[in-house]
Amino acid sequence: MKIIVAEKAGYCFGITNAMKLAEDTLKQKENQPIYCLGDLSHNRQEMKRLEERGIIKVDRIDDIPRGTVIIRSHGVSKEVIDQAKAKHLKIVNATCPFVGAMQHKVYDYDRKGYQIVIVGDADHPEVQGAVGWCDERAIVINTPEEAEALPHYEKMCVVAQTTAIEKKFNAITSILQEKADECMIFNTICSATAERQSAAVETAKRVEYMIVVGGYHSSNTRKLFEVCKAHCSNTCHIETAGELNLAEVKKYNVIGITAGASTPDWIVKEVTERMEENKTENTQVQDQAVEETV
Numbered sequence: 001m002k003i004i005v006a007e008k009a010g011y012c013f014g015i016t017n018a019m020k021l022a023e024d025t026l027k028q029k030e031n032q033p034i035y036c037l038g039d040l041s042h043n044r045q046e047m048k049r050l051e052e053r054g055i056i057k058v059d060r061i062d063d064i065p066r067g068t069v070i071i072r073s074h075g076v077s078k079e080v081i082d083q084a085k086a087k088h089l090k091i092v093n094a095t096c097p098f099v100g101a102m103q104h105k106v107y108d109y110d111r112k113g114y115q116i117v118i119v120g121d122a123d124h125p126e127v128q129g130a131v132g133w134c135d136e137r138a139i140v141i142n143t144p145e146e147a148e149a150l151p152h153y154e155k156m157c158v159v160a161q162t163t164a165i166e167k168k169f170n171a172i173t174s175i176l177q178e179k180a181d182e183c184m185i186f187n188t189i190c191s192a193t194a195e196r197q198s199a200a201v202e203t204a205k206r207v208e209y210m211i212v213v214g215g216y217h218s219s220n221t222r223k224l225f226e227v228c229k230a231h232c233s234n235t236c237h238i239e240t241a242g243e244l245n246l247a248e249v250k251k252y253n254v255i256g257i258t259a260g261a262s263t264p265d266w267i268v269k270e271v272t273e274r275m276e277e278n279k280t281e282n283t284q285v286q287d288q289a290v291e292e293t294v
């Protein structure tokens with residue numbers, strides 16, 4: 001059995017940065033509680049580890065009486081930042097620079113009078129945070145049909161959720177171009193997402209079975225699964241090594257692995273180790289069978 005780990009699998013630079021800021025904040029803990037708003041990363045196992053080390057997860061800024069708040073890589077609305085300042089909380093802003101750049105476009109073009117359109121998932125925290133940079137005036141769409149249904153605007157500014165699929169974004173923006181006299185389009189998909197998706201596709205094309213490792217609620221992991229499945233029908237999505245279907249793994253000779261941008265290296269390592277162990281056990285069983293036959 002050959003295991004191919006896709007290039008760029010695992011932590012992207014935005015999550016690496018957020019985790020480093022969280023670790024640094026924990027080290028400097030000054031007898032003040034440390035909070036994070038929502039999940040610092042969309043990985044339950046890593047969140048559990050951080051909570052065990054003392055980070056308190058809350059859902060609303062109102063739930064933080066004092067201390068430090070870490071703003072996660074997905075970013076938050078302007079209102080939340082303003083509230084944190086008004087409460088004199090120490091703010092550790094781990095918003096990924098790619099998300100920050102997208103929020104900036106939303107803020108800037110809304111003030112210039114453009115109708116903001118965000119291509120992405122309206123339920124995703126990154127998109128919800130971005131909508132909060134233009135006083136909730138943005139329209140969020142996720143399909144070409146929704147783009148077709150929009151009325152005509154004088155001025156429109158289109159941005160993407162950073163983890164959107166490029167092909168889909170291009171299909172939607174080609175429709176939106178006709179929906180405004182002036183249409184400013186900013187492809188704010190982060191390079192880490194695009195690189196990860198194309199590396200995963202290259203691996204998926206070469207293997208018989210493809211394993212995508214990452215949180216079930218991680219948007220970029222789910223999209224990796226989608227693009228891999230399009231090139232390798234035997235693609236599965238797991239969150240931990242314990243979920244590996246070893247009976248299925250045994251059926252294939254060439255297996256690929258990729259991991260979402262919020263999947264820590266230690267989980268990817270556990271998955272590859274579990275497969276290696278399985279391979280060794282198989283080889284031993286086969287050797288035994290040969291000996292018995294002889």
Ligand code: F3S
Nearest residue numbers: 012014096098162190
């Ligand atoms: Fe940032 Fe892209 Fe990662 S937006 S958090 S570098 S997936």
